[in-house]
Amino acid sequence: MPAKQGDTRRSILDAAQQIMSRKGFSAVGINEVLSAAGVPKGSFYHFFASKDAFGEAMMRAYFADYLADLDRVLAEPGLTAAERLMNYWQNWRETQSVGECQGKCLAVKLGAEVSDLSEAMRLALKEGTTAIVDRLEGAIAAGLKDGSIAIDGTPRDLAQALYDMWLGASVMAKIHRDIGPLDTATTVTRQLLHL
Template identity: 40%
Template sequence: MEKQNDTRSQILTTGRRLTAKQGYTGVGLSTLLKEAGIPKGSFYHYFASKEAYGCALLSEFMTEYSLRLNASLTHPDMDARSRFLTYFEGWREKQLSPNLEDRCLVVKLSAEVADLSENMSSILQKGVSDIIAHLAQTLEQGEDEGTIASLKDPRALAEMIYHMWLGASLVASISHSDGALNSAMDATRALVPAP
């Protein structure tokens, strides 16, 4: 059983790296399996289809992302406002990284899989909802502890800021410039004021 998990994990790890560079549709199964060092016939032992593989890839990414997000937004040495802003500073750094694997798959694949796979789209949608819920909770904690000024609707604000960052990340990718991400960071600081 351990060998099976290792092989499946190898396919997903290789797929994550290739997808970060080429997108989901840009990675053919033969390329994926050659890079992973897995015999072609083995793929269907682990995944019923390329879509099932894509769902597994996104599910694994969202699980890992959720763990990192939770650690970031519950950091015991920072107040809630600092945790919120630090999360987006980290987003900015990762999206500007020359290592494409550092960048967020949600940003990379949202438009690509939206019409391609309802199942993959659902995984992304649930992941985004969870992220926004964590962000809203952090804003509420900041209000409660007095590090964030009173907000009209923390959930709506978290959603709007997250959407702004998705858009800024796409513009940064298109323009190969940090301008949109810097503007998003400035806007985030202004939208989440200290009291």
């Protein structure tokens, strides 16, 4: 029975990610999520104490999946660190762009909204995005070591600047309904890594 409960909880979180990546957090009711997950109404509070606790769990699940994917990309065998980093940004461009992101752009979609609504969700976002920057810093340091990149400044500062730039470019791509800001981010990323 615990496996089924875990599956049900995960189904709720997955459905929420899909819906909220399109509509945002505040615009989505719990009933809509439960209906999409095929879960009875009364089940929600068995898994989550409140919508806030649910939102925090959703963000943590999102980042766990995101970080696992990032770890795979940054560990791809047979590539230089620079190639791995550029594969990450290329994947971002493809999955975070103007079209349907299918649950893959929660940090972009919900970042500003939930940071003002919920301290628990803000902290989950902060922890998740910090973990991404940590991994980017490690990849930049690996690129310096293998000679595939050169940078001005520290790996940490560049990792943070690149992540911030890509988040901003993703928001601008949504605002303009044009992928141009992500193309610009790709060009500037290559310049900053001296590729």
